Amino acid sequence: MKKWGKAVSFIMAASLVVASLTACSGSGETTADTTAAGETSAAAGTETFLIGGIGPLTGSAASYGISVEQGAWVAIDEINAAGGVKVGDTTYMLDMVFEDDEATEDKAIQAYNTVMDEGAQVIMGAVTSGACIAITPLTLQDGILQITPSGSAEACIANDNAFRICFSDPEQGRAMADYAIDSLGYTKIAVLYNNSDEYSTGLQTAFEEEVKAKGGEIVASESFGADDVDFNTQLSSIRSTDAEVIYVPAYYQAATYISNQAKEMGMEIPFIGSDGWDGVLGTVTDASTVEGAIFSSPFCASVDDERVQNFVKAYGEANDGAVPDQFAADAYDTVYTIKAAMEQAGSIESEDMIAAMTEITVNGLTGDAITFDASGAAEKDVRFVEIVDGAYQYREE
Amino acid sequence: MNKTSAGKTPAKYGKIVLNILITLAVYAVMMVVIQGGMLSRQMTSIIIPCCINVMLAVSLCLLVGYLGELTLGHAGFMSIGAYAGALLTNYLDMPPVAELLIGMLAGGIIASVFAVVIGLPVLRLKGDYLAIVTLGFGEIIRSVINSLEFTGGAKGLSGIGTYATYKNFTFVYIFVILTILLIANLVHSRHGRAITAVRDNYIAAEAIGIHVGRFKTMAFVISAFFAGLAGVIYAHNVGILKPANFDYNKSIEILVMVVLGGMGNIKGSIIAAIILTLLPEVLRSAADYRMLLYSIVLIAMMLFNNSRFKLAIVEKRNLKKAAEIQKEGE
Structure with a gap:
C-alpha cells in the first residue's frame, strides 16, 4: 500500500506543476509572440540586436525586476512595430534576454555571464543597486555598454561604460x-x-x-x-x-x-x-x-498625459491589465536610450555607443529631455507629484 | 567509515590512494576546461560559488551531522569572515595572493573568536533551543553590520578586489581540499569519536570522561573557522558585500545541503552542495518555472534519499563490503 501512496503523491506533484504551468502561460505567451515577431522580421533581411536584461524575477525584490522586464518589452514591441532601428544601411530589430539575479550579487554575476553567453550586445541592468555594482567590473572588462534603469547607488555608474536612467538617491x-x-x-x-x-x-x-x-x-x-x-x-x-x-x-x-x-x-x-x-x-x-x-x-501612471496613458494602455494589454510603476517606465526609457545611442553612433559596437551616450537627448516617460553627462548620470527635471482629492497630480513649477 | 580495526589494512591504503587520485583528477579536469575555454561563461562563473558552498556545507556538516546540534547561524560566521577579510584586504597593499592569504587567515580567526564568545554560553542549550539562539545570533550579526559605519551599513561594502575568481581556481581549490581533509580527519580521529559520542548519548559520553562542553565548543569553533574562510573567498569572488545576503535564508540554504547530503556524511554534503549550486543555473532555461522546478527537484531528492529503493541499494553495498572484509580476514 505504501508504494501506491508514493505513486499517488508523485502524480499529485506532477499535476501541481502542470496546473501552475497552465496558470502562468498568459504572460509566457506574450514573450513568445514578441520573439517570434523579431525572428520573422529578421528573416526578411534585417538583423537582430540583442539586449541583455538582468534583474530579480524571484525573491523579495521580484516585483521590480518583473516591472523592468515588462516595461522594456513594451518599448521593444513599439520600436519593432515601427520598423526597428536604422543604423546606416541595416535595420535592426530589437530582442531581449532577461535573466534572474534574485537581487543578489553572486547571482547577478552568473546572470550577466548567462546573457553574455546568449550573445547580448548591450546590458540593461542590473535592477537593484548591489547586483548592479557587482557586475560593473565585468562589463568594464568586456567593454560593453551598461545602462541601469534603476540602480540608484552612486557606485553603479563609477565606470565609463555605465549609465543610469533614474536619479541617484x-x-x-x-x-x-x-x-x-x-x-x-x-x-x-x-x-x-x-x-x-x-x-x-x-x-x-x-x-x-x-x-x-x-x-x-x-x-x-x-x-x-x-x-x-x-x-x-x-x-x-x-x-x-x-x-x-x-x-x-x-x-x-x-x-x-x-x-x-x-x-x-x-x-x-x-x-x-x-x-x-x-x-x-x-x-x-x-x-x-x-x-x-x-x-x-519621475513617473506616475495616473497623470493625464497622452504618452504616459499610451504606455499604461500598452503595458496593461500585454500584462493582464497591470499598471506600470516607475521601474517599468525607467526600463521603457532605457530601451529608447539604447535606440538613440545606436542611431547617434551609427554603429552597434559598444565602444561607439558609449561615446554617443553623452551626445543624445531622449524624450522619455521619466523626463522630457533626458541627457547623460560623462559620469553616466542622467540629467532631467525632477518632477513632484501632489495628492489632490485622492488622486495623483504633477505639481506645476 | 565504521572500520574499527587498528592499524592500516591494505584496503585502507587503497582508499587513501583513491581519494588522492580523485582529488588530482578533479583538479586536472577543471584546469583543462578552464584553461581550454571549454565551458560557457555561465558555467565558469559558477565554479567558485560551488567551491564556497562545498566549504560551507562540509563545515556545517561537522556541527549538524557529527555533533548533532542544529544551528541556524552559519551565515553569521560566514559574514564575519567575509567582512573581516574584505576590510583587511581593502586596507592592505600587497600582491593579491598574499593579501588573500592574510585576509583568509584573519577572517577565519575572527569568525572562530566569535564562535568561542557565543559558543560558551550558547552550547549549554540543546536541540530546538540552540537552533533558535543561533538563528538569533545570525540576525544580530546582520543588524550590527547593517548599522556600523566602517562596514558600509545597508549600502554594503564595495570595491573589494575580485582575487578569488575562476582564474585563481588553484588557490581556492587548495582551500576546499584542506577544509575537507581537515574535517574528515578530525571526524575520524579520537576527538571526532568524542564528538560523535556526545551526539549519540551525551550522558554516557560524560560518564566515560568526555568533557562535553569542551568538545562542543571545539566543533563549533572549527566549523566557524571554515565558514569564515568561505566567507572571505565569497567576498573576493563577488567584490561587494551586503548584510542582507547573510540572513537566515542563507543559513538554511547551507543546512539544506547538509541535510540533503545525509546527516554526518561529508561526501554527501559535497555532492549536495555542488548539485544545489548548479541546479538553479542549469534550470535557467526554464525561465519562470525555475524556482518551482528547483523546489520540486529538492522534494524528489529528499523522497529518494528516504525511499526503500535507496535503502536497498545501500544495504546491497554494505553486504558486499562485509563479504569482502570477511574474505580478507580469511
Whole structure:
C-alpha cells in the first residue's frame, strides 16, 4: 500500500506543476509572440540586436525586476512595430534576454555571464543597486555598454561604460530639500526614515545635508526598521517639536502606516516623500490621510498625459491589465536610450555607443529631455507629484 | 567509515590512494576546461560559488551531522569572515595572493573568536533551543553590520578586489581540499569519536570522561573557522558585500545541503552542495518555472534519499563490503 501512496503523491506533484504551468502561460505567451515577431522580421533581411536584461524575477525584490522586464518589452514591441532601428544601411530589430539575479550579487554575476553567453550586445541592468555594482567590473572588462534603469547607488555608474536612467538617491534627496525650502517655504523639517534600507538612508543623508546647507533646520530625525508597522513613538517625538513638515523617504507600505497613525494622533503636519510613495493611494484605507502629500517622482501612471496613458494602455494589454510603476517606465526609457545611442553612433559596437551616450537627448516617460553627462548620470527635471482629492497630480513649477 | 580495526589494512591504503587520485583528477579536469575555454561563461562563473558552498556545507556538516546540534547561524560566521577579510584586504597593499592569504587567515580567526564568545554560553542549550539562539545570533550579526559605519551599513561594502575568481581556481581549490581533509580527519580521529559520542548519548559520553562542553565548543569553533574562510573567498569572488545576503535564508540554504547530503556524511554534503549550486543555473532555461522546478527537484531528492529503493541499494553495498572484509580476514 505504501508504494501506491508514493505513486499517488508523485502524480499529485506532477499535476501541481502542470496546473501552475497552465496558470502562468498568459504572460509566457506574450514573450513568445514578441520573439517570434523579431525572428520573422529578421528573416526578411534585417538583423537582430540583442539586449541583455538582468534583474530579480524571484525573491523579495521580484516585483521590480518583473516591472523592468515588462516595461522594456513594451518599448521593444513599439520600436519593432515601427520598423526597428536604422543604423546606416541595416535595420535592426530589437530582442531581449532577461535573466534572474534574485537581487543578489553572486547571482547577478552568473546572470550577466548567462546573457553574455546568449550573445547580448548591450546590458540593461542590473535592477537593484548591489547586483548592479557587482557586475560593473565585468562589463568594464568586456567593454560593453551598461545602462541601469534603476540602480540608484552612486557606485553603479563609477565606470565609463555605465549609465543610469533614474536619479541617484543623493540627487533625489537634494532635489526634495531644495524644493521643500525654496518652493514650499518650509524651514523646520522632521525626517522619518528606514535605517535598514540603503535607499532610505541615502535619501535621508543627502536631504538633511542639503537642508542644513540651505539654512533650514532638521528638528527631528527619527528612524524605523524594516517591516515596522507601529510608528507612534517616532510620531510622538516629532509632534513634540515645532516641525512644519515631515519628510518620509520610504516605500509606500511604510508611508501608509505612518500617514494613518499621524491622522489618528490628530497631527496636522503635512508630508513630503520620495518616489517610493508611488502606489500609496492603493494601500491607504482613507485617502484623506495622505491628502496634500507631495513626493518626488519621475513617473506616475495616473497623470493625464497622452504618452504616459499610451504606455499604461500598452503595458496593461500585454500584462493582464497591470499598471506600470516607475521601474517599468525607467526600463521603457532605457530601451529608447539604447535606440538613440545606436542611431547617434551609427554603429552597434559598444565602444561607439558609449561615446554617443553623452551626445543624445531622449524624450522619455521619466523626463522630457533626458541627457547623460560623462559620469553616466542622467540629467532631467525632477518632477513632484501632489495628492489632490485622492488622486495623483504633477505639481506645476 | 565504521572500520574499527587498528592499524592500516591494505584496503585502507587503497582508499587513501583513491581519494588522492580523485582529488588530482578533479583538479586536472577543471584546469583543462578552464584553461581550454571549454565551458560557457555561465558555467565558469559558477565554479567558485560551488567551491564556497562545498566549504560551507562540509563545515556545517561537522556541527549538524557529527555533533548533532542544529544551528541556524552559519551565515553569521560566514559574514564575519567575509567582512573581516574584505576590510583587511581593502586596507592592505600587497600582491593579491598574499593579501588573500592574510585576509583568509584573519577572517577565519575572527569568525572562530566569535564562535568561542557565543559558543560558551550558547552550547549549554540543546536541540530546538540552540537552533533558535543561533538563528538569533545570525540576525544580530546582520543588524550590527547593517548599522556600523566602517562596514558600509545597508549600502554594503564595495570595491573589494575580485582575487578569488575562476582564474585563481588553484588557490581556492587548495582551500576546499584542506577544509575537507581537515574535517574528515578530525571526524575520524579520537576527538571526532568524542564528538560523535556526545551526539549519540551525551550522558554516557560524560560518564566515560568526555568533557562535553569542551568538545562542543571545539566543533563549533572549527566549523566557524571554515565558514569564515568561505566567507572571505565569497567576498573576493563577488567584490561587494551586503548584510542582507547573510540572513537566515542563507543559513538554511547551507543546512539544506547538509541535510540533503545525509546527516554526518561529508561526501554527501559535497555532492549536495555542488548539485544545489548548479541546479538553479542549469534550470535557467526554464525561465519562470525555475524556482518551482528547483523546489520540486529538492522534494524528489529528499523522497529518494528516504525511499526503500535507496535503502536497498545501500544495504546491497554494505553486504558486499562485509563479504569482502570477511574474505580478507580469511
